[in-house]
Amino acid sequence: MSDDAVLPNGWQLVVGLEVHVELATKTKMFSASANRFGDEPNTNIDPVTLGLPGALPVLNKHAVELAMRIGLALNCKVQPCTFHRKNYFYPDLPKAYQITQYDHPLNIDGFLMLPGEVRIGIERAHLEEDTGKSTHFGGSSGRIHGSDYSLIDFNRAGVPLVEIVSRPDIRTSEQARQYVAELRAILLAVGASDAKMEEGSMRCDVNVSVHKPGTPFGTRCEIKNVNSIRAVGRAIDYEARRQVDLIEGGGTVRQETRHWDDASGRTETLRTKEDADDYRYFLEPDLVPLVPEQSWIDQVRAALPVLPAARRNALAELCGIDKDGESAFVVVERGQDDYVRQVVGNGGDPRRSVIYVQQAFAEQGATPKVPAKDLAALTILERDAKVTSTQAKTLLADLIEAGGGDVAAIAAKRGFEALDTGALEAMVDTAIAAEPGAWQKYCDGEEKALGALVGAIMKSSKGKADGKAVTAILQSKRQK
Amino acid sequence: MQKLVEIVAGVTNGSFTASAVVEEHLGRIKARESEIHAFNLVTADQARETAAKIDDDVKAGKKVGALAGVPIALKDNMCTRGVETTCSSKILQGWKPPYDATVVTKLRQAGAVVVGKTNLDEFAMGSSTENSAFGPTKNPLDISRVPGGSSGGSAAAVSAGFAAASLGSDTGGSIRQPAALCGVVGVKPTYGTVSRYGLVAFASSLDQIGPFTSDVRDAATLLEVISGHDPMDSTSIPQSAPSLVSVLEHGVKGMRIGRVTDLPEGCEPDVLARLEAAFDALRKAGATIVDVKLPSLQYCLTAYYLIAPAEASSNLARYDGVRYGNRVEATDLNAMYAATREAGFGEEVKRRIMLGTYALSAGYYDAYYGKALKVRRLISDDFARAYKDVDTILTPTSPSTAFKFGSKTDNPLAMYLCDVFTIPTNLAGHPAMSVPFGVGADSMPVGIQVLATTMGEQAMFKVAAELERAS
Numbered sequence: 001m002s003d004d005a006v007l008p009n010g011w012q013l014v015v016g017l018e019v020h021v022e023l024a025t026k027t028k029m030f031s032a033s034a035n036r037f038g039d040e041p042n043t044n045i046d047p048v049t050l051g052l053p054g055a056l057p058v059l060n061k062h063a064v065e066l067a068m069r070i071g072l073a074l075n076c077k078v079q080p081c082t083f084h085r086k087n088y089f090y091p092d093l094p095k096a097y098q099i100t101q102y103d104h105p106l107n108i109d110g111f112l113m114l115p116g117e118v119r120i121g122i123e124r125a126h127l128e129e130d131t132g133k134s135t136h137f138g139g140s141s142g143r144i145h146g147s148d149y150s151l152i153d154f155n156r157a158g159v160p161l162v163e164i165v166s167r168p169d170i171r172t173s174e175q176a177r178q179y180v181a182e183l184r185a186i187l188l189a190v191g192a193s194d195a196k197m198e199e200g201s202m203r204c205d206v207n208v209s210v211h212k213p214g215t216p217f218g219t220r221c222e223i224k225n226v227n228s229i230r231a232v233g234r235a236i237d238y239e240a241r242r243q244v245d246l247i248e249g250g251g252t253v254r255q256e257t258r259h260w261d262d263a264s265g266r267t268e269t270l271r272t273k274e275d276a277d278d279y280r281y282f283l284e285p286d287l288v289p290l291v292p293e294q295s296w297i298d299q300v301r302a303a304l305p306v307l308p309a310a311r312r313n314a315l316a317e318l319c320g321i322d323k324d325g326e327s328a329f330v331v332v333e334r335g336q337d338d339y340v341r342q343v344v345g346n347g348g349d350p351r352r353s354v355i356y357v358q359q360a361f362a363e364q365g366a367t368p369k370v371p372a373k374d375l376a377a378l379t380i381l382e383r384d385a386k387v388t389s390t391q392a393k394t395l396l397a398d399l400i401e402a403g404g405g406d407v408a409a410i411a412a413k414r415g416f417e418a419l420d421t422g423a424l425e426a427m428v429d430t431a432i433a434a435e436p437g438a439w440q441k442y443c444d445g446e447e448k449a450l451g452a453l454v455g456a457i458m459k460s461s462k463g464k465a466d467g468k469a470v471t472a473i474l475q476s477k478r479q480k
Numbered sequence: 481m482q483k484l485v486e487i488v489a490g491v492t493n494g495s496f497t498a499s500a501v502v503e504e505h506l507g508r509i510k511a512r513e514s515e516i517h518a519f520n521l522v523t524a525d526q527a528r529e530t531a532a533k534i535d536d537d538v539k540a541g542k543k544v545g546a547l548a549g550v551p552i553a554l555k556d557n558m559c560t561r562g563v564e565t566t567c568s569s570k571i572l573q574g575w576k577p578p579y580d581a582t583v584v585t586k587l588r589q590a591g592a593v594v595v596g597k598t599n600l601d602e603f604a605m606g607s608s609t610e611n612s613a614f615g616p617t618k619n620p621l622d623i624s625r626v627p628g629g630s631s632g633g634s635a636a637a638v639s640a641g642f643a644a645a646s647l648g649s650d651t652g653g654s655i656r657q658p659a660a661l662c663g664v665v666g667v668k669p670t671y672g673t674v675s676r677y678g679l680v681a682f683a684s685s686l687d688q689i690g691p692f693t694s695d696v697r698d699a700a701t702l703l704e705v706i707s708g709h710d711p712m713d714s715t716s717i718p719q720s721a722p723s724l725v726s727v728l729e730h731g732v733k734g735m736r737i738g739r740v741t742d743l744p745e746g747c748e749p750d751v752l753a754r755l756e757a758a759f760d761a762l763r764k765a766g767a768t769i770v771d772v773k774l775p776s777l778q779y780c781l782t783a784y785y786l787i788a789p790a791e792a793s794s795n796l797a798r799y800d801g802v803r804y805g806n807r808v809e810a811t812d813l814n815a816m817y818a819a820t821r822e823a824g825f826g827e828e829v830k831r832r833i834m835l836g837t838y839a840l841s842a843g844y845y846d847a848y849y850g851k852a853l854k855v856r857r858l859i860s861d862d863f864a865r866a867y868k869d870v871d872t873i874l875t876p877t878s879p880s881t882a883f884k885f886g887s888k889t890d891n892p893l894a895m896y897l898c899d900v901f902t903i904p905t906n907l908a909g910h911p912a913m914s915v916p917f918g919v920g921a922d923s924m925p926v927g928i929q930v931l932a933t934t935m936g937e938q939a940m941f942k943v944a945a946e947l948e949r950a951s
Contacts, residue, residue, distance in 0.1 A: 047577075047578065047579050050803060050804075051798045051803070052559075052577065052578070052579075052804065053559065053565070053567070053572065053575075053577070053680040053681070053798070054558070054559045054577065054581060054676075054677065054678040054679055054680045054681070055579075055677070055678075056676060056677050056712060056713050056714065057714065058711065058712060058713075058714055059714065085794050087793075087794050087797060087840075089797065089800060089817060091800075091802045091813065094798065094803065095797070095798050096794075096797030096798045096800060097794055097797065144813060152802075278841055278842045280793075280794070280837065280840035280841060280842075280845075281840075282790060282791075282794070282840055282845075282849065285683075285684035285685035285715075285791055286681075286684050286714060286715065287714050287715075288714055288715060
């Protein structure tokens with residue numbers, strides 16, 4: 001299905017994403033309390049975190065460095081910047097203002113490439129602090145309105161965040177999913193965040209509008225509570241259809257913030273533009289401008305690792321696979337591309353090496369226990385048809401369980417001696433002689449009959465015959 | 481009454497004990513505090529304990545600090561661990577901070593003895609201490625008159641001999657004006673000289689802590705102790721503060737003193753007469769008087785009353801009844817916010833929160849807050865030009881001597897005009913201090929304000945010391 005076919009009558013989707021990521025610092029943005037998820041509520045707190053009278057913020061240099069890494073990885077310009085106060089009342093916002101960046105953010109004007117050379121502009125990636133976490137009890141909605149009481153955990157308050165704002169360059173829900181996945185891969189690669197959407201350390205707000213190409217963009221709605229990459233796609237598809245249906249039904253789209261309900265698969269109004277807070281932004285007088293020295297920027301840039309896209313390209317080239325395919329993405333995301341390179345370096349079959357790692361090493365991390373040379377030996381056994389692909393899978397499981405080993409010896413112990421071509425041909429001839437009816441049907445073009453022949457050969461070989469090889473011999477005999 | 485430096489000398493060399501000094505001050509508090517109301521809280525027991533410990537240290541031959549045995553009063557907007565800190569507001573009544581302000585830590589380390597927390601205009605908003613939720617402070621020199629404000633309690637405490645020194649905070653004149661009205665020395669240092677960590681914020685870009693003392697030498701001594709870089713305050717100047725005591729005897733020979741030719745009108749003639757006398761005294765001591773123009777001075781009051789309330793509206797938003805301080809229960813969250821803030825804040829605080837909220841609002845920001853920031857740059861430029869020609873500038877501290885209770889409470893604008901000479905300094909981030917220099921027609925003290933440029937405290941103290949010698 002072509003992506004543009006999602007919307008009827010020539011409507012074009014326009015999407016921009018605002019992604020918040022919690023930075024992987026030891027301490028908070030402006031205080032020495034620990035930045036750690038999952039601790040006992042209200043234990044990682046201090047006068048600054050709680051906004052006690054008289055407490056003052058002191059900027060965490062490591063947070064700035066991680067934010068710079070993100071900016072540089074997204075091809076942004078890193079510039080002198082300032083902090084502002086965003087004022088609003090809410091119980092989990094201890095100072096009643098959030099310290100954020102406004103007209104002079106740290107990182108501006110970058111981009112991120114998606115498969116197919118699609119370039120998504122990055123408007124800005126700025127630093128700010130997280131709020132506490134409210135939990136509302138009683139009532140049906142899980143929101144503060146109508147609840148009996150609410151509890152607040154301030155452990156999250158003051159955790160450093162970077163908000164990455166894309167330009168409205170995304171045109172399909174698939175691109176949006178790719179964008180989030182690629183962004184996440186970059187964040188993990190540069191070590192800026194653990195980027196766990198399910199724990200809230202990476203959160204997406206999605207701006208959706210529709211228009212006809214050649215006309216100005218439509219009115220956009222911001223969708224909140226989109227907590228997985230899958231939800232990003234679903235929420236966009238739903239919202240785009242809602243807007244198109246609304247317009248085609250003679251209505252107009254109101255600018256508003258909408259809430260994504262993952263269970264019902266719908267968005268609903270959270271607040272309209274008229275209800276929006278006036279945040280009364282002004283320069284944060286408790287902080288001074290942040291002016292990163294060029295030498296610092298250069299140092300951070302030089303220390304950046306090779307980014308996922310480049311690593312996928314290298315892996316694809318090495319192994320002869322699709323650079324935008326699942327294998328390359330998964331293996332690089334797990335950081336196992338170096339390992340694949342070692343396997344190939346030990347003489348392993350490139351394609352089999354990357355596929356084995358993708359399929360069997362999900363739990364192994366960046367440095368699998370199986371020595372690269374052992375995995376290489378296995379790919380060669382299979383490539384040279386010394387074992388069947390089924391047998392190879394068993395041997396791979398053996399290697400993983402034992403943390404490596406002499407594959408040839410394990411194969412011999414299991415009795416995995418692949419039959420040579422001569423022996424196989426003899427067995428095929430025997431089977432044809434034993435099942436003349438099936439052979440005739442197969443020769444007449446009845447493909448189903450192949451199963452009976454192969455089955456007979458597998459049985460007589462006690463499973464040592466390679467099904468693929470047997471099929472190939474049968475096919476070539478039929479053509480004669 | 482003993483000077484701070486005499487107390488330190490006596491306690492350190494053992495001629496008398498810190499305990500005796502503290503008892504003497506507590507005795508004066510007992511005798512007059514009920515009529516003056518300088519304090520929200522007198523910490524007599526803790527003061528006696530601290531003094532006893534210092535005496536033990538002296539007896540044991542241990543080294544004691546630069547303020548050993550000095551009874552000090554703290555404005556009640558500085559956080560003291562475990563000791564109620566109210567900002568003279570009902571909304572914070574009963575709140576005990578879990579930490580000490582950096583200045584408090586420095587004072588304790590230097591061996592100072594905190595005798596209590598002093599009264600102020602609620603959240604430091606006012607010029608008479610009449611805006612305190614706990615009742616006004618009286619001027620110890622004439623209890624029918626105000627002590628000035630907002631640090632009225634701290635000024636009165638020194639003036640009445642309740643403490644050898646005190647700390648106040650100055651956002652638009654809140655140290656200098658009460659110092660002038662109570663006849664003591666008050667210093668607003670360069671912004672960033674004294675850490676603001678633990679000072680409950682009124683207007684963060686203007687607030688600065690400084691000393692009240694009975695003379696210039698004491699002020700220099702105390703300021704040296706509380707100054708210096710603090711990594712907990714990002715706006716703290718990252719270098720050590722200049723030595724001040726060492727320059728007090730330098731005199732003013734060859735110094736150039738600025739006389740502002742376009743001073744705002746409305747100053748009482750007897751106060752202006754003392755200003756002229758001050759110029760004469762400095763001229764006699766070898767200084768040159770140079771005319772300077774500060775054309776933006778006339779806009780400063782207006783700009784200040786946009787910038788300070790704007791920051792205050794944000795700084796005071798945290799008093800929402802959720803985490804600390806007092807809460808008025810209500811049916812839902814917004815009603816609780818409203819009821820808590822309605823009951824917790826006084827009229828002047830509410831007025832400034834509304835003013836500041838309005839000034840920052842979408843559609844009004846450029847016309848009000850934005851324009852005020854431009855004035856702030858203009859006055860800084862004016863000062864920069866002036867300080868090419870002069871070392872310090874002299875003005876009155878306050879347009880009048882201490883006024884009677886109630887005389888300005890019905891007219892906020894008249895009260896705001898009390899700060900007309902002090903506000904420009906805060907907008908520029910410069911230092912300024914008030915030195916008593918004779919009395920007005922009503923026999924109440926007149927303060928002369930000495931202004932200097934950023935980090936110009938040495939020049940400022942030289943001139944202040946000369947004025948003190950001449951008065």
